[in-house]
Amino acid sequence: MALAAVTVNVWAIEADTGAKIVGDVVGNPVVKPVADSIYITPRHTAAQNQGKLMHDTLWATGMKICAIHSGAGPLPGKRDMVRALGRMEYFKGKVGLQWRGRRLLVNMKPMMGPLCDQYISTEITAHGTFITEWLPYVDLATVRLYTATGRVVTPTSQFKLICTPGQQLRDVIHWKWMDNGGLVVTALARKVSKPVQRKIGGLIRLLLLNYPQLSRRGEHTGAVTYFTKDDTHVPVTCQVTADIHFLSNAQGSEATEPVTLESHRDLVAAMQSEVGSTTTITEVLPHPRLARLVCLWAGKRRWKTPRRIFKAKLRIRAEAKGTVIAATRQGRWAGMSKDAAAGITALAWKRIRRVVGLNPWGEQILLRIKHQAVSLCNPVTAGLGCPHADCVRLDRIDLHHVFWGCPAATELRASLINRWKSAGVKRTDFEEAIFSLTLQGTPTGIARATGRIVAELPEDQIEELGDAIEKATARCWSIGAAQYLLAVWRWRVAFFDDQNDVSPACHVAGLANRLRTGHRDVTQDCLAHLPPQLCDRISSVICTVLGAEWAGHDHAVPRGGYCYLVAFAGRSATTGMRGSSGTVVVKVHQGTGDFLLLFASSICYAGQALAQQRASQLGLLQGLRRCSTHFWSEVHVMGDHADVIRQHTTRKPPKAQTLKGAFWRARRAADAVAVTSWTAQPREYNRTATELARVAQESQQSTQWIGTGQQDEGRKWSGVMTSLTQDVQQWLQAQETTTTSAVAAVQV
Incomplete structure (x- = not known):
């Protein structure tokens, strides 16, 4: 024993x-x-x-x-x-x-x-x-x-x-x-x-x-010690190797087949077989190499289950208990507000840890809010309640009231939301976006301000910039929403000490200062890989756009009058070494449908990896740069390449490395002119741009036409422009289903 x-x-x-x-x-x-x-x-x-x-x-x-x-x-x-x-x-x-x-x-x-x-x-x-x-x-x-x-x-x-x-x-x-x-x-x-x-x-x-x-060294020679009552018996030298194999005649010249041992009983049987049936072994001493082995018996079989299986079984109960608790707390959020519950569900711990600019205390508070692990006790009244003057008479409160429904929270929230409304965010419901720390959509003000800067950069710097502006904008919203939730909690606990300042002016000003500091730190960190002057310039523009206190209002319908339509198309040869694009810029009256041709181009390209998508991006870039040069505002884009339209609508670049450079150049040019809508039309409704691309492909010559003072050249293009009227009419009819870039459902 x-x-x-x-x-x-x-x-x-x-x-x-x-x-x-x-x-x-x-x-x-x-x-x-x-x-x-x-x-x-x-x-x-x-x-x-x-x-x-x-x-x-x-x-x-x-x-x-x-x-x-x-x-x-x-x-x-x-x-x-x-x-x-x-x-x-x-x-x-x-x-x-x-x-x-x-x-x-x-x-x-x-x-x-x-x-x-x-x-x-x-x-x-x-x-x-x-x-x-x-x-x-x-x-x-x-x-x-x-x-x-x-x-x-x-x-x-x-x-x-x-x-x-x-x-x-x-x-x-x-x-x-x-x-x-x-x-x-x-x-x-x-x-x-x-x-x-x-x-x-x-x-x-x-x-x-x-x-x-x-x-003496703690190593056994492997010799087996046994006893017998036969006085005429000649001792047999046997040993057990380090890998638990039984060898007989260890000192002899003949090698024997090793026998694997798993217990002391196997050792006794092997020794008895070695000495023969004429000699009876009375005892075999326990062998260290067998005694140090450990094995469990369950019934008549050996227990071969690894220990990691037992550890996994022990974790099942703990994980099941944690899952039930998390589901219960999520159900409480759903009972308070469906929008807040949707945001809390998306707010994972990894998401909190990736918020740039939060200290450990802030990360802990956000996680406790998600799991409802914050106390609603009010030491001032010695009970559950809200310490603000407007909520003193409320009998019961919950976390949704503390972080959303309380008048104090509403006042702090206005300081955050008004900044983004002034930047061009056209939405009325921010509850899910705040609790999830994720904003759906790209502010047009930030896109326009940064696009004007990027449009002046060389092409290599535009490619290097990539999606850094989108990431900086997303992180600005994340730190802003997180600072809002922390500011609400700071204002609440400030009532628990008589020496603290609980005035609205103090806490609203504190949140505004934290927002300005957070936006500056986030943008500087996200754009650190750029040249210092360019990084400071873009960071300053983003912070300036988000620094306004204008209350603003939603612009649901674009203004009437004239707008500018950019139609593009692209073609490529089967070898992939040549391509062409066609671009048309038209001034259209949105009420009457009258239009005036301002610019048309038929460009031929030569080089490697000239796919149709890249040629289409280059054709789009031609039209957008023309609009940016002449300051034409309220620009709409129409094309027959669905992938190009989708990439610009979602602001997601193509996966191919050879296509990313052209995409980002066109994307920054679109931000510079603040493209209002993107419309994907079938090729038969984009005939003008398609025909221009075909002419360049067949003639291997590039041609541009500017609508001001070149009427003679315009008559030469009359054969190509015969379908322009039908293209404009089809675009006007498709405006009802056009996806506006400012409210595109894309995660920033």
């Missing part, structure tokens, strides 16, 4: 997934019906039979049972053997101890010699092979050791500074053997001071006196 206690303790604490327990190491039931006593460690003093039977540890309980039922006890001359070994210090000197940081080098040569060999061989004759692997699991509170003078002590009483009750030897020190025969002992104390070093040195000397087996 003591052996079972030790092996189970080893498995439970430090076994790996491939470890096993041998269930039949205790004895050989084939030969002996009653198992012999087990040799774990030498008993140095006789244990008392009085006292409680069950102890705090399995080790102590097993040792107690062994003592009561005639377990392995100390040899009669054990005390004298320890004292004699201690007296060797007077002749050969003490055991050498040398500290190097946390490690202690032990020189055991002074205690080695005939006396130490006789000490070890005597115990081997009485008990069998000493298994060093069991020694680290000795309970320091119950093991009794002899000192050099013959006095019996326990480590917890002799070395109180480093040994406490409940600890095992492996909790205090670790050791390993050196090639020169010494030991390297590692102290596990948190701080290795001079007193700790003296105590560990004394413990090592005490262990060496009682366990001189430590002077």
Whole structure:
């Protein structure tokens, strides 16, 4: 039972997934019906039979049972053997101890010699092979050791500074053997001071006196020890390899086929087969390489399930409980407000961590709001309530009232929303966008202001810029919505101290200052990869647009009068080395449908990767730059390439690297002129631009026509322009289903 206690303790604490327990190491039931006593460690003093039977540890309980039922006890001359070994210090000197940081080098040569060999061989004759692997699991509170003078002590009483009750030897020190025969002992104390070093040195000397087996390396040669009553039997030399294979005639010349062993019973059967049926083996000593294995038995089969499976099973209950709690709290949000619940659902912890400009306190408050882990207690009234004057008479409040319905929250929210309305956000409901920290849509004011700057840049800088402006705008909204929620909470807790300023002017001004600072930090961080002057210029423009306090109103219908229509088309050759584009800019009266042709181009391109999509982007860029040069406002775009229209509507670039540069140049030009709508028309309703692209493709010549003062050239184009009237009429009819770029459902 003591052996079972030790092996189970080893498995439970430090076994790996491939470890096993041998269930039949205790004895050989084939030969002996009653198992012999087990040799774990030498008993140095006789244990008392009085006292409680069950102890705090399995080790102590097993040792107690062994003592009561005639377990392995100390040899009669054990005390004298320890004292004699201690007296060797007077002749050969003490055991050498040398500290190097946390490690202690032990020189055991002074205690080695005939006396130490006789000490070890005597115990081997009485008990069998000493298994060093069991020694680290000795309970320091119950093991009794002899000192050099013959006095019996326990480590917890002799070395109180480093040994406490409940600890095992492996909790205090670790050791390993050196090639020169010494030991390297590692102290596990948190701080290795001079007193700790003296105590560990004394413990090592005490262990060496009682366990001189430590002077020999803790490796087994693999030899199998067995007994038989046949006096004429010739001993057979067998061994067990490190990978638990049984080999016979280890010293002979003939190699044998290795047999895999899994238990002590397999070892007994292998030895009996080796000596033959004429000789009966009475006992085979437990082999260290088998005894150190750990395995569990469940019924009649082995337990082969890895430990990670058990850990996963233990996590199921915790995860199920957490899922139920999260679903319950989400249901509370849904009962308060569906829009707020939708935003809270989208607000994941990863999303909170990615908000640039939040400190750990802000991240914690946002997460507590999501899980409803904030208190609604009002210390002023000693109850649940809202401390603001307009809400004092309310009997019951919830988190939705605190962060949305309260008049104080409404006043703070106006400071945030008015900035984005003045920037061109045309929507009335911001509840879901605030609680999710995500805004749907691109403000036209920011797109127009930054587009004018980007339109003046070289093409390589436009490609380098990429979608940095969109990311900066998205982060500005995220930090703004987060600062609004934190400002609401700051204003609420400010009432809990009489010395705080709870006036609206103080907290509204504080939020405005945090918004300005947050917008500046976010834009500078997002645009840091650009040249410093360009980064400061774009950052300043975005912060200026978001810094207005204008209340604004929604513009649902565009103004009447004239607008400008840009129609584009593109073509490419089968080889992909040549392409062409056609572009038309028309001034259209939205009420009467009258139009005037202002610009037309038919451009031929040559180069690599000239796909139709890239040619269409370049044709669109021609028309948008013409509008930007002449300051034509309220621009609408029409094309027959659905992918190009979709990319600009959603502001998502194509995946191909060769197409991204043309997209971003056209996208920045569209922001510069503030394109109002994007319309995808079939090719038969975009005949003019398509015909211009075909002419350039066939003639391999580029031509442009400007509608001012070049009427003669216009007559030359009359054959191409015959379908322009029908194209304009079809576009006017399709305006009802056009997606406006300012309110496109795209996540920023």
